[in-house]
Amino acid sequence: MNMTVTIKDVAKKAGVSAATVSRVLNNSGYVYEDTRKAVMEAINHLQYKPNEVARSLYKRTSKLIGLVLPDITNPFFPALARGVEDNLQQQGYRVIFGNTDGDTTKEMEYIDTFLQHNVVGLIASVDHLHHEVLTNLRVPVVTVDRITEELPAVYADHKSGGRLAAEKLISSGCEKIVVLRGPQDAKPLYDRFQSAMQYLSEKNVSVNFIDCQLSFEDGRKKAKELFNQFPDTEGIIACNDLVAAAMLHEAVTRGINVPTDLQVIGYDNITISEIVHPSLTTIHQPTYDMGVKAADMLIKLINKEKLGMIHEQLPVYLKERNSTLNGGI
Amino acid sequence: MNMTVTIKDVAKKAGVSAATVSRVLNNSGYVYEDTRKAVMEAINHLQYKPNEVARSLYKRTSKLIGLVLPDITNPFFPALARGVEDNLQQQGYRVIFGNTDGDTTKEMEYIDTFLQHNVVGLIASVDHLHHEVLTNLRVPVVTVDRITEELPAVYADHKSGGRLAAEKLISSGCEKIVVLRGPQDAKPLYDRFQSAMQYLSEKNVSVNFIDCQLSFEDGRKKAKELFNQFPDTEGIIACNDLVAAAMLHEAVTRGINVPTDLQVIGYDNITISEIVHPSLTTIHQPTYDMGVKAADMLIKLINKEKLGMIHEQLPVYLKERNSTLNGGI
DNA sequence: GTGAAAGCGCTAACAG
DNA sequence: CTGTTAGCGCTTTCAC
Numbered sequence: 001m002n003m004t005v006t007i008k009d010v011a012k013k014a015g016v017s018a019a020t021v022s023r024v025l026n027n028s029g030y031v032y033e034d035t036r037k038a039v040m041e042a043i044n045h046l047q048y049k050p051n052e053v054a055r056s057l058y059k060r061t062s063k064l065i066g067l068v069l070p071d072i073t074n075p076f077f078p079a080l081a082r083g084v085e086d087n088l089q090q091q092g093y094r095v096i097f098g099n100t101d102g103d104t105t106k107e108m109e110y111i112d113t114f115l116q117h118n119v120v121g122l123i124a125s126v127d128h129l130h131h132e133v134l135t136n137l138r139v140p141v142v143t144v145d146r147i148t149e150e151l152p153a154v155y156a157d158h159k160s161g162g163r164l165a166a167e168k169l170i171s172s173g174c175e176k177i178v179v180l181r182g183p184q185d186a187k188p189l190y191d192r193f194q195s196a197m198q199y200l201s202e203k204n205v206s207v208n209f210i211d212c213q214l215s216f217e218d219g220r221k222k223a224k225e226l227f228n229q230f231p232d233t234e235g236i237i238a239c240n241d242l243v244a245a246a247m248l249h250e251a252v253t254r255g256i257n258v259p260t261d262l263q264v265i266g267y268d269n270i271t272i273s274e275i276v277h278p279s280l281t282t283i284h285q286p287t288y289d290m291g292v293k294a295a296d297m298l299i300k301l302i303n304k305e306k307l308g309m310i311h312e313q314l315p316v317y318l319k320e321r322n323s324t325l326n327g328g329i
Numbered sequence: 330m331n332m333t334v335t336i337k338d339v340a341k342k343a344g345v346s347a348a349t350v351s352r353v354l355n356n357s358g359y360v361y362e363d364t365r366k367a368v369m370e371a372i373n374h375l376q377y378k379p380n381e382v383a384r385s386l387y388k389r390t391s392k393l394i395g396l397v398l399p400d401i402t403n404p405f406f407p408a409l410a411r412g413v414e415d416n417l418q419q420q421g422y423r424v425i426f427g428n429t430d431g432d433t434t435k436e437m438e439y440i441d442t443f444l445q446h447n448v449v450g451l452i453a454s455v456d457h458l459h460h461e462v463l464t465n466l467r468v469p470v471v472t473v474d475r476i477t478e479e480l481p482a483v484y485a486d487h488k489s490g491g492r493l494a495a496e497k498l499i500s501s502g503c504e505k506i507v508v509l510r511g512p513q514d515a516k517p518l519y520d521r522f523q524s525a526m527q528y529l530s531e532k533n534v535s536v537n538f539i540d541c542q543l544s545f546e547d548g549r550k551k552a553k554e555l556f557n558q559f560p561d562t563e564g565i566i567a568c569n570d571l572v573a574a575a576m577l578h579e580a581v582t583r584g585i586n587v588p589t590d591l592q593v594i595g596y597d598n599i600t601i602s603e604i605v606h607p608s609l610t611t612i613h614q615p616t617y618d619m620g621v622k623a624a625d626m627l628i629k630l631i632n633k634e635k636l637g638m639i640h641e642q643l644p645v646y647l648k649e650r651n652s653t654l655n656g657g658i
Numbered sequence: 659g660t661g662a663a664a665g666c667g668c669t670a671a672c673a674g
Numbered sequence: 675c676t677g678t679t680a681g682c683g684c685t686t687t688c689a690c
Binding site: 333335336337347348350351352354355357358379380382383384385386387388 | 666667668669670
Binding site for chain 1: 333378379380381382383385386389391392393400401402404406407408410411414415418423424425426427428435439441442443444445446447467545574575577578581600601603604605606
């Protein structure tokens, strides 16, 4: 069967020492072109693949990067994850990952075992309350879609995002607005909520808010609550697209016409927002790019390069579709 | 700073040898309760965490499992992935993963490097044409949502799935039916298409098919094609929910009333199918459970336990929503 | 240029 | 019950 072939086997076959094989493998030191060829031949012949674990043990480093996300089932994160993975994979890194469901215990568990596997870096999306876990690790960390002072971070401009949404509803004539407030321990959610509220408070409109998780399920529950509690709502700013979709859904069910009687704005611009009916006006986040960017930063950090800036803020924009009144009121 | 603390440090601190520390770590061999306590204390005091890489090198095994999926951006896979991960994580395994986009090169690349990292097993969703790659690996492999003779597999009953969809359209009165045919090198797609066609061919109805990728984007393109080519279509069987959503979308755009003038059936029952309007009648696959089951099988294989059966087929069912005429015609 | 030897951190005989 | 020793597969001085 597939008995593992080691560097020694290659050495023997090529009639050289393991050290020499190692040298050609790593392009380190000098090797005669002839012996180099002999070694390569042996390698190909034996289908030799170096054992990364042994390598990792000696070098106390690896090609593994840990990715810690809340929940890959939320469509926002797969896009992010692919951005990270595509970039990393291309540079020879592999990613080992875990979903935490925002649970600190799981976060720590994953981070610990990732480190035990000699990961060279971590990309994490973890509530800022738990960020201590990420500080003073022995490997660089980049946070995505989350923000703390100290840690390098990639995130979108949620202050603009929140304001953009609010502006839009105001400019399309809403006077009774409900804002769904996502979990406030995640800074992006906090920012977009605050900045929307801030803008709205300066206008002469009625505004209320309801707390809501980021899932379709919870959106659904809160939608019922919303329409019961504030039946004459004219505009809704949702904390993400999933929740916005739930609002749309409940509105349709109740025979409320969107966007004529009610306008809804989502957040993220995940695929779903295009698919729902009416299609969803939303704040676009460059999700995939955030992943790519985070991987870029991490690799720089791993290579001890200086970062231009610790915090990389990416722009968002309003994507108008059919859940709002467009072209003015 | 965080200089790594090794087993030797613990040994020194506890006044014993490394071997003894190892013993208490692994609960192997006998250790005096007192020395055990001393060791534990040293461990806690030093915050010692064993180096999994060293462990892995010696034991030629690890707690790592490789997960190979086509594209986590397709909402079907995150659910599957979480099923896998939740199960594995609980048993102390960690997952290292890669998206292949159905590209054999990437598949092989990932599998190779996973093996180089001493993974103890692989869970893969890979087109059956490429299954040779997976055979004769030195670790057990379980395929998910894919089928080959030789390899253990977890998948849903797509023959029933295809027939269920076809039956439904017939029983709700469709006489002009178009079936979207997904990529046929994936057995599940093949099965569901064939069995739908088979059933339809026995009925006295007009049936056509169009090839289609599994994405919303391609669905969109093919939707236009479909309505141009077969404008009087009464029923559509889509290859998955994403594509079905695209059909719905195009139908609405063209002012075709669903389900009155046109009925649509999806496949998978991902969250989206509930969110679209009208909500989508679809074939439900137990996606998360498939992941859990696959992890179960793999762990058994890793532990050298015998499997009851190599192929685990999970049931599907028709989930009726509002894109079909329900309660008979 | 190349080989011998030591060692990364851990575990598994083998003595004692 | 516990320490000593050897070795997992690889890389890296250090001689030659």
